[in-house]
Amino acid sequence: MSTFLDDIKETKRQLDKVSPSFCLAKWLQVTIHLHSGYTHSCHHPIMHKIPLDELKDNPSALHNTPLKKEQRKMMLEGKRPPECGYCWNIEDLPGKNISDRMVKSNDYWAKEYMSQVANAPWDANIQPTYVEVSFSKICNFKCCYCSPNFSSSWVSEMLQHGEFPTRSRHHSIITEDELEVLKHKDNNPYIEAFWRWWPTLYPSLKVFRVTGGEPLLSKDTFKVIDEIAAHPTPNPDMELAINSNFGIPTKLVEKLCKGVSPLLKEKKIKNFRLYISLDTWGAQAEYIRSGLDLELFQTNLKTVMKLLPEADITFMCTYNALGVVKFKQFLAQLAKWKKKQNILIDISYLRHPEFMSIKVLPKEFGRYIEESLAFMEENNFTDYEINKLKRVLEYFNSETGYNQKMFRADFVKYFTEIDRRRKVDFLKTFPELKKEFLQWKADLEVQETTA
Ligand code: SF4
Ligand code: SF4
Structure with a gap:
């Protein structure tokens, strides 16, 4: 039976095939502060404003903001979005450390969508699962x-x-x-x-x-x-x-x-x-x-x-x-x-x-x-x-x-x-x-x- 650590290792291997900074949480997990109109993916980066004009025709813009799409593009290209410092700090420590990028991408609400997300255009509107x-x-x-x-x-x-x-x-x-x-x-x-x-x-x-x-x-x-x-x-x-x-x-x-x-x-x-x-x-x-x-x-x-x-x-x-x-x-x-x-x-x-x-x-x-x-x-x-x-x-x-x-x-x-x-x-x-x-x-x- 595989352990939590084995699963994480396998998920990291799959993520690395796309890019070393790829993280499913940027696409599939979202926190939306509806009372103030701010969002972030995941909850670690600081929040940013949701542009009101896009919401009229596309309520999914509560999640798929232009800023988040830019961060996704960076991840697909192997660049590290600075807003994800919480994970980069952990990954840069000596030893093989487990970051939330790996833990979250390994979770059941993320892992099964890996190829779907990796193959979508960077600016696609994604339906989050979390x-x-x-x-x-x-x-x-x-x-x-x-x-x-x-x-x-x-x-x-x-x-x-x-x-x-x-x-x-x-x-x-x-x-x-x-x-x-x-x-x-x-x-x-x-x-x-x-x-x-x-x-x-x-x-x-x-x-x-x-x-x-x-x-x-x-x-x-x-x-x-x-x-x-x-x-x-x-x-x-x-x-x-x-x-x-x-x-x-x-x-x-x-x-x-x-x-x-x-x-x-x-x-x-x-x-x-x-x-x-x-x-x-x-x-x-x-x-x-x-x-x-x-x-x-x-x-x-x-x-x-x-x-x-x-x-x-x-x-x-x-x-x-x-x-x-x-x-x-x-x-x-x-x-x-x-x-x-x-x-x-x-x-x-x-x-x-x-x-x-x-x-x-x-x-x-x-x-x-x-x-x-x-x-x-x-x-x-x-x-x-x-x-x-x-x-x-x-x-x-x-x-x-x-x-x-x-x-x-x-x-x-x-x-x-x-x-x-x-x-x-x-x-x-x-x-x-x-x-x-x-x-x-x-x-x-x-x-x-x-x-
Ligand atoms: S962190 Fe504490 S003060 Fe802030 S919203 Fe939660 S319970 Fe309230
Ligand atoms: S890389 Fe880390 S901080 Fe950035 S979205 Fe993924 S889990 Fe969150």
Whole structure:
């Protein structure tokens, strides 16, 4: 029986036959932020604007933008689109590293379309098989690495307190493009184009995923469930997936289970996957994901386990500098839950804002990552899960030209301001980082007095 690693090797061989920078995710996987009119393929590159004029006649232009077609052309010619640096960083590390280009292209929603995609003209309009959409950015959380682009709570806080005194502009208040879309609040042209596209898109989908904001606070999420339930010819090959921060009232989780359960029983979908975001454990997790209440989170998880035991659950972890210390505790919790339901953890290292990257930490913190890896290996986590954390460790140990001096200064400025705005206490919550924080603060004061 071939293993995950054998499959990846074979997929890489097939990709290389087309070109060394070919990646099926650029054609077949898309995230569309309908609330703001932005898209990216896959979710790693930064988003770009969807030109409104093309949508009138071709709603698939929500995915097939001129910019994306240019990136596809580069890939077919063996050139590396700079926007895919997430993968090139991994592939350029010493050793044979597995990048998301290989993992995603190996996935069932991609692999079987390899020759179809490779043989299509570079500027063809491609019907994606993995579609993720965000209908709204209504969100009750203000995760420290998120921004006003994705969370309405972040917008409110920025309007109240203004910009952060950091060099990074990651948290800047909404862009002019977005203000333009907000003018059409009740008649969003991107959402309107999406529902026009849906009848031709739905039959060929392998995965349809709703992201946010917080999707369970958006009426369109429940409209998707209703549309599938009422469809005369449902697509039983499609995975329905919904992201959630799981900090929403339990009655919404019950409503979700009540909607999805008949879709599974009547085989109107292949499976249901719930993506739940959590980065670490305890007060440190609650500090990172502001709005998170771990007690409510666990109540909501128990509710799903009781009402929808057939659901697959993936914990999405954005591995960042504040999550490293308690990560093993989080894994221990996960190991218990894994015994009750089909649960996976998917770990990606955080890149933005750069001052929250694990690269900001001193090398000694690598031992926490190593201990977490050992725990995963001893507790039957899958190859897929373990490889994701191995990649994090490789990234942590690699030389990438990260400007530690600048980002440590931003780190101090940012969390000092977060403490003030949110009435929280960084040093009390992260005693393991106290020495570093105070040192970086002293360094910053020296920089400011000599500037
Ligand atoms: S090369 Fe990597 S970053 Fe680019 S689309 Fe593929 S998986 Fe995403
Ligand atoms: S839950 Fe998601 S959308 Fe909301 S603040 Fe956190 S990362 Fe952003």
